[in-house]
Amino acid sequence: MEAIQQFLIPFLDLNLLFLVAAGTFGGIILGAIPGLSVTLCIALILSLTYSWELLDALALMLGVYFGGVFGGSRASILINMPGGPSNVATSFDGYPLAQKGEARMALTLSTIYSFVGGIIGVIVLATLAPLVASVAINFGQRDYLLLALLGLLLVGSLSKGATAKGIFAAGAGILVGLVGMDTIGGGARFTFGSLELMSGVNFIVALLGLFGMSEILFQLRTLNQKGVASFLKKTVFPPLRFILKFLPISLRVSIIGVFVGALPGAGGEIAALLGYDHAKQTVKKPNRKFGEGAYEGVIAPEAANSAAIGGALIPLLTLGIPGDAVTAIFIGALFIHGLQPGPLLMEQSGDLFWVMVGSSVLANVFLLIFGLLVVSIFIKIVTVPKQVLLPIIAVITVIGSYSINNSITDVYWMLGFGIIGFIMKINKFPVAPLVLGIILGPLIDTSFRRAYMGSDGFGDFLFGFVNTPITLILTIVFIFTMLGQTNIFTTIKGKLKKG
Amino acid sequence: MKIKSSKTTALLFILIISLLSACGSNSSADNTGNNYPEKDIDGIIMWGEGGATDIIGRTLAPIVEKEIGSSLVMQNRAGAAGAIATQYVYDQAADGYTLLFGAENPNLYQVLDISERSYQEDFVPVSVIANSFAGIIVKEDSPYQTLEDLVNHAAENPNDLIFGTTGEGGLPNVVLAMLHNEFGTEFRTVPYDGEGPVTTALLGGEIDATTVTISAAQDYVESGDFRMLAVINDEEIEALPDVPAITDIYPEIDKYLPWGPFQAVFAHKDTPEDVLAKLTESFEVAIDTSDFRTTLENLGMEYLNISGQEAIDYIEQNRSTSAWMLYEAGETDISPEEFGIPQPE
Amino acid sequence: MQTLKAMAPGLTMIIVGLVFLSQTFVMERASLFDPAGGSFLPALITIVMIITGVIVIIQDQVKKKAKTSMMETTAEENLENEAQHADGAEDIQMTWKQYAFIFIYFVLTILYVLSISILPFSVATCLFLIISMIYLRGVSWKTNILVSIGSVIVFYLVFTRLFHIIFP
Structure with missing residues (x-):
């Protein structure tokens, strides 16, 4: 009973209600600007709300968190420039959809299913938090390695036929991801003696260059062709039956999203990639091929990354361990307001848990309302002539890459990635595997090496892959997915038929 | 030829913008002495x-x-x-x-x-x-009840136990060096990205022991998840009165203090x-x-x-x-x- | 000459792989043959990259042969269309004029980034936007000026006022 009362606090307290709404709205808008990360927004709020009541500050932060992760998909769909790392996978099918005149459909569907994913995340948080946390905490280095490799298998489908080039790009991406000071050994890797490179290549900078800048240059090629606006489909709101069709797949990827989000070493970006991968593996008859504008290709990553937020709050609230960079700031907020985030948090301030659950539900409701309301405003972006839009995007990529670390060097990196991405595009090298490599590279590197360091020689290292139940399951999933991706099955089938 | 006629207008606008921005920023102020900060x-x-x-x-x-x-x-x-x-x-x-x-x-x-x-x-x-202050911690189900247990085991069975670190120059790194120099302990080390991840690794049982700042471990010690074997200081800490100071166990560490x-x-x-x-x-x-x-x-x-x-x-x-x-x-x-x-x- | 051109993508891949591989040899505090070390995995990846380069060269050669033999046997258009389709994306044909156009715009962007350090941020951005739209043509000067100034104000409010991001 008490829990329900606490859960309802944000719904009944006008002040909290307003803060969640304002946070969600602000998050959607700011999250849509590539380069303005959700982490930065929330760090800023932390210092602004220093003297506020704790619940007020948390309400605002939660709103921005849900809104910001969702807002990033607007840019993925409309201008092929992910607003944040969690929205990379959304651009794989979202942008092709917009190019085919279905921007409105892509925006609407992703809004609805961000809401669905977000709500599922919160439900799991409210009901199964201790259980999920205990599994997540026992996730070992090998499990992270397998998870990252599972994500890397997407290379096959992102290469669009040019598999060898795709693998090359992914490899290069991993190496770019490893640039900088080796967090394990302490040595410098691929820095060519420069101190600036010691901190590594920020992958949002790489995103802005490879997706943003290179896309601008690529678009200049066809400047005088008619824009998408001329054949923009004037779809009204899709019928309910059509929307409900995607419910099963969204439920599955949301579960994946919650769990990946709950892992202390993996966040929304990996959740979205694995969600996309899962959709690609299991959806037999998409409306179009994946990568060319499948609806499921937009729904899956958005449901997964929203669900991952609820997941990230699980280790935070049950164990005091951050599930990602944003929840690390939440921990700071709790500290500042005199709470000890840790295993005793639920016992000592249980009301906090339910108020946060309530605020999260509320944030998702506002996300749905505002998300659908602003579709018509966002859609205007595609009707802007390229001559006006491209220079503005160019400025955003420059400011965005600068503002991540207040570093002008990052801007030059962004430009470098821009020209590399452009050269790759005109030579038919797939760009997406490169980004995949940059995102997954550090995780593959550290988890592989830690797993090896923790085992006694090579034999023990291999044995570890079948040693514990979680790892064994992941190993089997990985092997089957890999076999499914390569042509072995189809070749054998084909040969049998012929023979 | 629209462009040419627009040039003067453009210049005018730029002028206005630059005036506005000059007023907005304080960069025009000169930085001499006493009036700091300007x-x-x-x-x-x-x-x-x-x-x-x-x-x-x-x-x-x-x-x-x-x-x-x-x-x-x-x-x-x-x-x-x-x-x-x-x-x-x-x-x-x-x-x-x-x-x-x-x-x-x-x-x-x-x-x-x-x-x-x-x-x-x-x-x-x-x-x-x-x-x-830094403290040496193990999981509650660890067989090592005191710092001596841990140190003795690690000295007698080199590379048997895994000690989580936070990379070169981090707290665990220095504490390990301290124990190695004084007592000849040998641990296998696995580095993590910071105190959060290393705490998580200890909770998950991936490592046997580690060192973190008191504040990062305090709550887990109170909840019974971790046991703190010693705090690296010459007296007990108010927040954790039950944890012995390392100098109570090994007085020879005193020469390194204060350190943290x-x-x-x-x-x-x-x-x-x-x-x-x-x-x-x-x-x-x-x-x-x-x-x-x-x-x-x-x-x-x-x-x-x-x-x-x-x-x-x-x-x-x-x-x-x-x-x-x-x-x-x-x-x-x-x-x-x-x-x-x-x-x- | 033709052969070299056909081999260009594969050769580039091999060269890039070799450059990275050479860097794995000079890494400090890392042993190439220790899987837990800092350079084992990167070295492994560079080797995979070099192999993919070789594969691409072979694929391109096979494709070229197939094309020439097809031309000799005066293959029907259908077949060629099919071959192209198997390549994946459509061929991207660009004229030198287009390359120059894009290159100049890229240089313009670099100049803009350089100018941020000299001019006040808002002036540099405004100038860049105005010049961009003039360069890309087709925008009336009224829209040009309005959009440029409007964007600069929005950027200023969001980035500088709200997020306290200070440009050099």
Whole structure:
């Protein structure tokens, strides 16, 4: 009973209600600007709300968190420039959809299913938090390695036929991801003696260059062709039956999203990639091929990354361990307001848990309302002539890459990635595997090496892959997915038929 | 030919814009002496959002702003264990408008060959805000009940136990060197990205023992998940009265103390004296406010608030202990002597 | 000459792989043959990259042969269309004029980034936007000026006022 009362606090307290709404709205808008990360927004709020009541500050932060992760998909769909790392996978099918005149459909569907994913995340948080946390905490280095490799298998489908080039790009991406000071050994890797490179290549900078800048240059090629606006489909709101069709797949990827989000070493970006991968593996008859504008290709990553937020709050609230960079700031907020985030948090301030659950539900409701309301405003972006839009995007990529670390060097990196991405595009090298490599590279590197360091020689290292139940399951999933991706099955089938 | 006719209009607009921006920014003010501060001060945090340095910097900033009468704009420039931020602040003008918010890490840049910068040669402390203590922890189901159990096992069975570290120059790294030098312990080490991940690894049973700041472990110790075998100090800590001080178990460690993580604010070495005095004074008052002292308490940090020679000596003691311990344990081949770091007695 | 051109993508891949591989040899505090070390995995990846380069060269050669033999046997258009389809994306044909156009715009962007350090941020951005739209043509000067100034104000409010991001 008490829990329900606490859960309802944000719904009944006008002040909290307003803060969640304002946070969600602000998050959607700011999250849509590539380069303005959700982490930065929330760090800023932390210092602004220093003297506020704790619940007020948390309400605002939660709103921005849900809104910001969702807002990033607007840019993925409309201008092929992910607003944040969690929205990379959304651009794989979202942008092709917009190019085919279905921007409105892509925006609407992703809004609805961000809401669905977000709500599922919160439900799991409210009901199964201790259980999920205990599994997540026992996730070992090998499990992270397998998870990252599972994500890397997407290379096959992102290469669009040019598999060898795709693998090359992914490899290069991993190496770019490893640039900088080796967090394990302490040595410098691929820095060519420069101190600036010691901190590594920020992958949002790489995103802005490879997706943003290179896309601008690529678009200049066809400047005088008619824009998408001329054949923009004037779809009204899709019928309910059509929307409900995607419910099963969204439920599955949301579960994946919650769990990946709950892992202390993996966040929304990996959740979205694995969600996309899962959709690609299991959806037999998409409306179009994946990568060319499948609806499921937009729904899956958005449901997964929203669900991952609820997941990230699980280790935070049950164990005091951050599930990602944003929840690390939440921990700071709790500290500042005199709470000890840790295993005793639920016992000592249980009301906090339910108020946060309530605020999260509320944030998702506002996300749905505002998300659908602003579709018509966002859609205007595609009707802007390229001559006006491209220079503005160019400025955003420059400011965005600068503002991540207040570093002008990052801007030059962004430009470098821009020209590399452009050269790759005109030579038919797939760009997406490169980004995949940059995102997954550090995780593959550290988890592989830690797993090896923790085992006694090579034999023990291999044995570890079948040693514990979680790892064994992941190993089997990985092997089957890999076999499914390569042509072995189809070749054998084909040969049998012929023979 | 539309373009040509638009040129004059364009120029006019640019003129207006530049006038507006000139009014908006304070960059026109000249930076001479006593009137400091005449524009925004940049506070550069050497760690990312959410860390102890970040939280301390961001909560202290609004209080200092009131004292000093100018905005303190906090920015994170994480990377390379703080070396990026350290280099950046060093490269800025020595006018007191760029401050470095940092922890103990730069004390080891030279011996670990991470960067040429050091607090001693390149910076002057505005204030050492607070310090904390490190504690050695194991999981509650660990067979090692006391520090002696752990040390003896690790000395008799080299490389049997896994000790989680936070990379080169981190707290566990130095503590391991301390134990190795004094008692000949040998651990297998697995490095993690910071205190959070290493705590998680201990919870998940991936490692056998580790060292973290008291504040990071306190709650788990209270909940019974972890057992703290010793705190690296010469007396018990108020927050954890049941945990023995390491000198109670091994009095020979005393020569390394005081040693532990600290949080401090620095300015460029060549900052004018009156500017430095103004900064020191403002920070001193701000850190002393009851609000901020509560924040420190919540973070499990010990209020220090020292400046001037006292602060310089404190930082030097920390550097000398850490650097020599790592060198003697063979963690680095570069002798601290090369940089004139005195050996602790 | 033709052969070299056909081999260009594969050769580039091999060269890039070799450059990275050479860097794995010079890494400090890392042993190439220790899987837990810092350079083992990167070295492994560079080797995979070099192999993919070789594969691409072979594929391109096979394709070229197939094309020439097809032309000799005066294959029907259908077949060629099919071959092209198997390549994946459509061939991207660009004229030198287009390359120059894009290159100049890229240089313009670099100049803009350089100018941020000299001019006040708002002036540099405004200038860049105005010049961009003039260069890309087709925008009336009224829209040009309005959009440029409007965007600069929005950027200023969001980035500088709200997020305290200070440009050099």
